[in-house]
């Protein structure tokens with residue numbers, strides 16, 4: 001599903017160049033649950049943003065579902081973001097003046113073949129909150145809404161940048177369990193940047209990034225099921 005080869009990303013700010021990604025290479029198969037670990041400033045968000053078509057690359061090749069995203073036109077990139085990618089961020093980015101249901105159902109304005117919003121809301125355990133506004137929910141519930149929104153869009157790839165960063169550890173592990181279940185149930189290629197290393201035991205692949213370089217890629221031939229993870 002994803003092929004990254006010698007990917008480099010340079011930022012120029014204030015006349016100074018930062019090497020955010022330095023010849024990064026890896027492959028991810030369809031349906032894999034992948035965890036990205038690494039210290040602050042390692043380049044994790046940069047990597048996810050490039051995969052999601054939010055940021056451009058400087059050098060190298062990135063193929064997602066056989067499309068070279070470094071070579072897409074603005075229009076093609078916009079289609080790519082709308083149709084292939086579901087993004088989940090640390091801060092849930094829900095629209096405060098829309099109800100939970102409306103926040104999710106608006107995906108049908110972006111894409112045709114979406115899943116039934118009510119079904120997905122039930123799946124994340126929030127059907128009874130459908131008519132509430134985001135500020136009437138806890139942080140963990142709001143993050144589950146943003147997961148439901150990304151899943152409803154029915155993208156090929158789910159990119160999650162520290163989805164539990166704003167949650168306490170118990171709620172955070174519930175959110176990670178939900179993402180894992182959804183990855184397995186819908187066979188969605190799922191990439192999660194997290195500081196919660198426990199989840200790595202349930203991942204098919206763990207990519208560790210440091211100073212813009214791949215430090216380690218660990219493949220788990222027999223990942224634990226999420227229920228077996230010791231948090």
Ligand SMILES: Nc1ncnc2c1ncn2[C@@H]1O[C@H](COP(=O)(O)OP(=O)(O)OP(=O)(O)O)[C@@H](O)[C@H]1O
Pocket residue numbers: 011012013018019020038039040041042043044045046047
């Ligand atoms: N838009 C930008 N302009 C200039 N430099 C940037 C930009 N975005 C990121 N960087 C730099 O690139 C490097 C990698 O940043 P990135 O946000 O990818 O790290 P990260 O691994 O996600 O860190 P964290 O765990 O703190 O979120 C950092 O040195 C950062 O300062």
Ligand SMILES: [Mg+2]
Pocket residue numbers: 044045046161
């Ligand atoms: Mg980051």
